[in-house]
């Protein structure tokens with residue numbers, strides 16, 4: 001209870017300090033965490049590789065660690081040092097996290113600069129794409145699909161109706177930015193989206209977008 005309150009305080013402080021990358025006042029709910037990890041929950045029995053982008057204080061990580069098995073590999077890519085500190089503490093102190101500490105590696109680096117050997121079966125992302133410049137959104141979408149194995153699954157979230165609302169309400173440059181992001185992500189949705197979940201029990205309510213890399217025939 002005390003720890004979760006402390007983690008929420010870290011989140012709120014980072015929202016004030018790093019608004020663009022933090023993207024939210026509070027961490028995601030457990031309902032959103034369940035929805036974003038639902039394809040991982042139906043994982044195959046053989047060892048898999050999982051990448052989490054932007055874990056923050058670990059709302060999704062807490063679900064991911066419970067779904068890992070011996071032989072898996074789990075990479076976490078987080079740009080904010082304060083969040084990395086929280087994640088390290090959780091791997092030290094919480095039982096389900098401790099159990100997979102040996103499989104898990106935290107990388108304190110922006111996703112767009114992350115270098116890795118090998119691709120992933122699951123990419124689960126909390127990056128606030130709708131806050132970013134369109135060029136960065138295009139780069140990150142490209143990175144997601146470059147890092148996925150054929151048939152691998154990308155699951156990420158965004159706040160409901162944020163793109164349509166902002167693109168009609170925001171004047172000038174700001175509206176253009178969100179319309180350009182809309183064009184970029186929609187082009188991926190048309191080719192790769194397999195499901196969209198609505199999660200009302202989150203602040204604010206959110207959609208989870210699930211996109212699959214093409215399998216090799």
Ligand SMILES: C[S@@+](CC[C@H](N)C(=O)[O-])C[C@H]1O[C@@H](n2cnc3c(N)ncnc32)[C@H](O)[C@@H]1O
Nearest residue numbers: 021023027028054055056059079080110111126
């Ligand atoms: C909206 S928060 C989500 C945090 C957590 N997944 C949750 O849902 O509560 C966005 C997270 O992405 C991280 N982030 C933003 N840009 C990033 C980037 N380019 N590379 C890696 N992490 C990034 C932020 O520091 C923050 O932890």
